[in-house]
Amino acid sequence: MAQPLTDAEREKLRKIIGVMRSATIEGERKAAEEAATRLAAASGMTLEEAAQEAFLEEDDGRINADERAAQQREAARWAANMVRMTEAYESSEKYRFMMAKEEAKRRGLNEPDTDTRARRLSGNRPRRYIPGKTDEFRLIAGLLRDGVSLERTAELVGVSTVDVARVWLLTRGNRAA
Numbered sequence: 001m002a003q004p005l006t007d008a009e010r011e012k013l014r015k016i017i018g019v020m021r022s023a024t025i026e027g028e029r030k031a032a033e034e035a036a037t038r039l040a041a042a043s044g045m046t047l048e049e050a051a052q053e054a055f056l057e058e059d060d061g062r063i064n065a066d067e068r069a070a071q072q073r074e075a076a077r078w079a080a081n082m083v084r085m086t087e088a089y090e091s092s093e094k095y096r097f098m099m100a101k102e103e104a105k106r107r108g109l110n111e112p113d114t115d116t117r118a119r120r121l122s123g124n125r126p127r128r129y130i131p132g133k134t135d136e137f138r139l140i141a142g143l144l145r146d147g148v149s150l151e152r153t154a155e156l157v158g159v160s161t162v163d164v165a166r167v168w169l170l171t172r173g174n175r176a177a
Contacts, residue, residue, distance in 0.1 A: 004043075009043065013050055016036045017054060019032040020036055140153055140157055140163070144168050
C-alpha cells in the first residue's frame, strides 16, 4: 500500500528527480534514477507515481488556486529582482567605461597626431632608435643564419620573401668562408 510522502521526503525526491532530469553525465543520471527508485519503493510507489506526488504543480487540477497565485507572485518577484540586478550591472559597466575613457583622455590617447603625443609624453628623454635598411639587412641575415625559414623571416621582419631571398643570396658567399 502506498504511503503519502512527508514534506522532507517530497523535497528530497524533488531534488533527486531534478538531478535525474538535468544531469549531463550518464552515470550521474543513472545514480539519481536508482536513488529515486529506492526512495519511491520505500513508500510503496513506482518512480512515476512518486514523481507525480513530488511534483504536484505539474499535475493539472491537483494544485489549488492559492498555491498557483503564490507561485506566480514568486515568479514575478524573481523576474523583478533579475531586472534590478541587470540594470545595476549595466550601470556599473557604463561607469567603468566612462572612467576608463577619462583616464585614456588624461593620458593623451585620444589625440590623433601620434608624433605630437609622443613628443609631449617623452619630455626630455632621448629619442628612440629607428632602425634603417642596414639594420633590416643584419636582422634578416641573423634570422637566416639561425635557421629560420624564408617565409617566417619575411613575416617577422615585415618584408617580402623576395627581399629575404636577396639577403640570403648576398650572404651565401660569406657562409662558405
